[in-house]
Structure formats: structure tokens, C-alpha cells
Amino acid sequence: MEKKILDALNRQINEEMNSMYIYMAMAADLDEMGWGGMAHWMRKQAQEELMHALKIQGYVKDRQGRVVFKEVKEPQLTWNTPLELFKAALAHEKYITSTIHKLVKLSRDLDDIATEVFLNYFVTEQVEEEDAAHEIVDALEKIGNSAGPLYQVDSWLRKRE
């Protein structure tokens, strides 16, 4: 595997770990706000990010590359409302989508067909993740600050498996 690709994949592992940490912080803050269902959803999200990091690690190994771990950044710890928090999560997913797309372009430039195919999973995954976050932001925007509907969103998100 080309060094440029290996470096980029290692950077992506770090991005996924940063994502995990951001969502863990969001889950903790949602717990603090008293929205346990939303916190549950966010913890599931954090677990998915760890899975993404491990998936890339596995691919690097399969290509006889060496994984390198970088420092995970300290995340923001508090948000004012669930809406603000989920908007930040959506913005973060959009940022991650851009990093995945850059990786795809890099593997195309370097004719690394295997990496491009491997990344297909992540391209599709990002569409789903953005859509899921978007759906929640949309619901929270509609209901504003009324407690009743917020409870409904909370029990909806508690159902995530």
C-alpha cells in the first residue's frame, strides 16, 4: 500500500476515535439534561464509531500496513439544548463525510482500487448517518421547547438497538 494512503487511513482511524469521544460526551450531557433515551441513542452512535475505527484497522492489517494511533482530542462537554447538540452531531457527520470523500479521491488518484472499494462501505454509511441525524434535528426543530413532544422524541430514540 502507498504511504500516502496508509497515512490517510491512519488519520481516518483517529477521526473515528474523535467521533466516538464527541458522541460519548454528547451522551453524558444528554444524561445530565435528563434525556436518557437521547443519551442511549448517542451512546449507540459512539459504539458505531469505534466499530468504524476497528474496521479500518482490520483493513490496514489485511494490506500489510502498520497502524499508528494519534492523540484523541478533548471534546466539547456541554451544549445548551438537545437541538443544539444534535445540530452539532449533524455538522460533525458532514465533516466526516468530507474526510471519507477525500480518501476516496486519493485512492482514485493513486489507482488503489482495493481501498476505493473498501471505502464504499463508509460512503454509504455516511449517507445513512447524516440522514439519521437530520431526522432528529428536524423533529427537534418542529417541537421547540415543549416538554411533552420532547418526551416522545426521547422514548423514540430509546428504542435504538
Ligand SMILES: [Fe+2]
Ligand atoms: Fe464513523
Ligand SMILES: [Fe+2]
Ligand atoms: Fe459517524
